[in-house]
Every structure is written in C-alpha cells, then in structure tokens.
Amino acid sequence: MEQGSTDLLAAEIQRLAPVFTALADDIWATPELCFNEHRSVAAQIGAMEAHGFRITRNVGGLETAFTADWGGDGAADGPLIAFLGEFDALPGLSQVAGIAEARPLEPGGNGHGCGHNLLGSGSMLAAIALSQVLARSGIKARLRYYGCPAEEGGWGKAIMVRAGAFDGVTAAIGWHPGTFNGVRARSTLAISNRIYRFEGRAAHAAMAPHLGRSALDAVELMNIGANFLREHMPADARLHYAITDAGGHAPGVVQARAEVLYMIRSPERDELQDLVARVDDIAQGAALMTGTAFEIVPQGGAANVLPNAPLCAVMHGVMMRLGRLSFTEAERAFAADIRATLANVAATDRRDAALPDALLPAGEGLVPLHEGLRAYDGRMAQGTGSTDVGDVSWVVSVVECATATWAAGTASHSWQVVAQGKSPGAHRAMIRAAEIMAGTGLEIILRPEIQAEAWQDHARRRAGRSYE
Known part of the structure; x- marks a missing residue:
C-alpha cells in the first residue's frame, strides 16, 4: 500500500x-x-x-x-x-x-x-x-x-x-x-423464521371439553416434538421458539387460537431446508393430534x-x-x-x-x-x-x-x-x-x-x- x-x-x-x-x-x-x-x-x-x-x-x-x-x-x-x-x-x-x-x-x-x-x-x-x-x-x-x-x-x-x-x-x-x-x-448459521399458527374451536373447558379443539395444546405438542427432534439433527443446528399467542388468559375456555414463532438454524442452506421440512412435519402432526388447523407464515431468514x-x-x-x-x-x-x-x-x-x-x-x-x-x-x-x-x-x-x-x-x-x-x-x-x-x-x-x-x-x- x-x-x-x-x-x-x-x-x-x-x-x-x-x-x-x-x-x-x-x-x-x-x-x-x-x-x-x-x-x-x-x-x-x-x-x-x-x-x-x-x-x-x-x-x-x-x-x-x-x-x-x-x-x-x-x-x-x-x-x-x-x-x-x-x-x-x-x-x-x-x-x-x-x-x-x-x-x-x-x-x-x-x-x-x-x-x-x-x-x-x-x-x-x-x-x-x-x-x-x-x-x-x-x-x-x-x-x-x-x-x-x-x-x-x-x-x-x-x-x-x-x-x-x-x-x-x-x-x-x-x-x-x-x-x-x-x-x-x-x-x-443459515436461518429461517417461521410462525406456526393453529386454529381450533372454543368451548367451556369444564361443561363441554369434548367440543373444544385446543390450539394451545397443538402449540405445546409441537414444542415437545421439536425438543425430541434436537437429538436427531446436526450438532451445529439450532432450534429456538417463543409462544407469541397463547390464545387468551382464561383457563376455563379451550383456546381456539395460538401461535409459536420458531427460529431454525443450520450451517448450510441445503441442510436448513431439510430441517425446516422436519419442523413443518412436526407442526402438521401436532395439528392432527389435536384436531386443529394450522398455517405456516414465513418470516424471512438469512443465508x-x-x-x-x-x-x-x-x-x-x-x-x-x-x-x-x-x-x-x-x-x-x-x-x-x-x-x-x-x-x-x-x-x-x-x-x-x-x-x-x-x-x-x-x-x-x-x-x-x-x-x-x-x-x-x-x-x-x-x-x-x-x-x-x-x-x-x-x-x-x-x-x-x-x-x-x-x-x-x-x-x-x-x-x-x-x-x-x-x-x-x-x-x-x-x-x-x-x-x-x-x-x-x-x-x-x-x-x-x-x-x-x-x-x-x-x-x-x-x-x-x-x-x-
């Protein structure tokens, strides 16, 4: 120089x-x-x-x-x-x-x-x-x-x-x-942010729980599934989540809506795509177990x-x-x-x-x-x-x-x-x-x-x- x-x-x-x-x-x-x-x-x-x-x-x-x-x-x-x-x-x-x-x-x-x-x-x-x-x-x-x-x-x-x-x-x-x-x-780490939004059916939690479909249950089951996934993903990959909508504050009402925000990370972009697909499958499984509908809302990401x-x-x-x-x-x-x-x-x-x-x-x-x-x-x-x-x-x-x-x-x-x-x-x-x-x-x-x-x-x- x-x-x-x-x-x-x-x-x-x-x-x-x-x-x-x-x-x-x-x-x-x-x-x-x-x-x-x-x-x-x-x-x-x-x-x-x-x-x-x-x-x-x-x-x-x-x-x-x-x-x-x-x-x-x-x-x-x-x-x-x-x-x-x-x-x-x-x-x-x-x-x-x-x-x-x-x-x-x-x-x-x-x-x-x-x-x-x-x-x-x-x-x-x-x-x-x-x-x-x-x-x-x-x-x-x-x-x-x-x-x-x-x-x-x-x-x-x-x-x-x-x-x-x-x-x-x-x-x-x-x-x-x-x-x-x-x-x-x-x-x-490459990263993908995704909201998983669940829609269920409200009901009286004591008098008619059989009529309810809990979106909050779906969020919780999804998080449990993601926790088990951690054992079976690449060592350098990461999953983080925050419940951004728990559906309300009344435990006597079956929550008809709930959502969770995930940050999914992996060292390479192709590995990230595979991991995102597995997390999406977990969300689908949680929806099936709870009789709820779910929607994935991508929130961007980075390479x-x-x-x-x-x-x-x-x-x-x-x-x-x-x-x-x-x-x-x-x-x-x-x-x-x-x-x-x-x-x-x-x-x-x-x-x-x-x-x-x-x-x-x-x-x-x-x-x-x-x-x-x-x-x-x-x-x-x-x-x-x-x-x-x-x-x-x-x-x-x-x-x-x-x-x-x-x-x-x-x-x-x-x-x-x-x-x-x-x-x-x-x-x-x-x-x-x-x-x-x-x-x-x-x-x-x-x-x-x-x-x-x-x-x-x-x-x-x-x-x-x-x-x-």
Whole structure:
C-alpha cells in the first residue's frame, strides 16, 4: 500500500472522528426497531450528503434502506467497494449509559444491545475518509455505503440482495462491535423464521371439553416434538421458539387460537431446508393430534456467511500494521466493573486464553478490554449466530472485522452492551474499525490481483462447504 495514501487516510479518519462518534451517540439515544429506523436513517443520510455522497432511498422497496454513492457510476470509473452499515436496536434493552448496573432509561424501552449505533457510524466514517483520500490522490474507484435496516430478525439485507442492490460490487467490507480485535474469519448459521399458527374451536373447558379443539395444546405438542427432534439433527443446528399467542388468559375456555414463532438454524442452506421440512412435519402432526388447523407464515431468514480467505488476509495485514488498540486506565476500570456483572466470566477467560494473539505475549491479552489482535492463519471457523450479511456474501466477496468495543466476556443482546454503547472505549474501538475498513478498501483498490483472488475463493465456497 502506498505510504502517502495510508498517512492521508489516518489523518482523515482522525479529523472526521468527532463527527461520527457524536452520530453514534445520537443513534444510541434514539433506538428504533427493525424497519422503523426513520430517525436513524435521516441522520445517516444527512451525514453522507454533507460529505458529497449521492443518496438512493427506499432500496428494495424498504423505507429505511438506502445507499450513498461516491465516484463515477460505471465500471470504467474503477472498482466498486461497498461498506455495510446497520442501525436497528432491540426491544426491552433500555439502559442508562456509563454505569455497571441494570437500570433502564425507559422501562421496557428499546436499546442498542448489539452495538449497531456504532456499526453504521464506523462504516460511514471509513467510506467518507476513503473518499477524501481517493479524491486527493487521483485514484480511480467508486465507493458505496449501504444503510441496511432490520438486521435483528427482519433480514433487511436479504431483501436488498433479492432486489439486485449489490449487483456490480467488487467487494463488501463490514465490521461488528465485539469483545476482541481481529478478522471475523468464520461462517454463520443459515436461518429461517417461521410462525406456526393453529386454529381450533372454543368451548367451556369444564361443561363441554369434548367440543373444544385446543390450539394451545397443538402449540405445546409441537414444542415437545421439536425438543425430541434436537437429538436427531446436526450438532451445529439450532432450534429456538417463543409462544407469541397463547390464545387468551382464561383457563376455563379451550383456546381456539395460538401461535409459536420458531427460529431454525443450520450451517448450510441445503441442510436448513431439510430441517425446516422436519419442523413443518412436526407442526402438521401436532395439528392432527389435536384436531386443529394450522398455517405456516414465513418470516424471512438469512443465508450463512461465506467467508473470504484472501480478503481476510488483507484485512489482517492492515490490522497488524495498525498495531495494538490501547485503552486508558479509566476505560479499563469501567470494563472491569462491567465484567463484575457478567456470568461465566471464568469460562470466557479460559476460552480466550487458548486463542493465540498476534500482538501480545501469551496471557497478556486477559485484560478487561482486549488490546491485541487475534491471530489469523487462513483457516475458517463455524460460528453459531446468524446475520443477513450472509445473503450479501453469496453474491459478492465480503470481509469483516471486530474490535473490542465491549469488556471481555460481554454477551451481545444484553444491557451491558447498551451501557457500554457510548463509552470513550467504544468510540476508540469504532474509530479503529474505521481505520481497518478504510485501509482494507484502499488495498483492494490498489491491488487488482486481490480482487481476482477474492472472487476465485468466493466461487469455490459457493460450490462447497462455506467454512472449509
């Protein structure tokens, strides 16, 4: 990578950082749920327009999906590098910032329990800083920021992919807040969300129970069947459910309606289809046993992530050049207070101690905030979460990193994440993520051979196991 461009990039990110840390805090303060992120989208669009990006709204027919483009509009204008952003929050995770105790700002309110206030802001910072460097250096390339709604269960990127929003992209770059610094060299689980809705017949539960057909019984029997299925499905697959309608509150009435929402996950898309069919059969069996009718209402889903080894190697190299991510004593002290509220910290520490660190001596990484860099040797892992980044990765080469925005051991989707979501340490890690993403984008632009290698790896993984 050209040293002059690298120095310009670092300077631009530091110049712009205060604007985007403030934006991250603003989005933290107005947490909005999937497909309803109107204020967050307006704030992001305003920031991108202010820095010369062209906005396309309602991407894929979604009111809170947009893209922001910089540079030319054709292949002759250079490679098209995408930066992925999110901004949706989670229900029930309202939390006061900067304290190490559970205390909601608004009882039952929303909160950024997955750090998406940081995620989008960091990706925007990377895209804008890189655009400034390209403009000054005369390097020919195109940049696009994707404002992606509803990652938390709405799978907005999957809808955008189906609409062709990622067609023509050379490579897509993203990140996620987390507890470590390193490339996210892993696949995820493909997922399908499905509502199983049962309809029965109401009756007096004491005087005429024989006339009733309980939809709630059908839900319970389905859940029992699913529990038995767990013994006979792939070890990496997952089933989760929530009864979203129990049919009422009167036990003296046979419930005429009930429904349950299932999240069905498996490492590969073909395996997922098989598992979904088995869960559907269980629902049908529950309906037969209870004399009820049933309906399946698909609620979307996401593909498994196809990791990309050449791009992971590039990103890891950028992280190595950037060096340690250092925190202040005050930032470490707050992280230590957060860790005191966590369960199973010792187990987390044992796991992290077994992972090699490319920048720290053995054992030194076991601190409240990770300051080193997870080693990367080219191998990929199988993760257990799910994300709609997976759908993007099936149509374009994708690479992501994580940075230590949270105390070691912090579980996502928790009040502890929200409490740390606007801390100085989280800001510092977000800025580092922007440096990593922008540096990776610049290297992909400057090295056409990397683009070719990434696409070869992408094609190979589409044809086989995604994480091998």
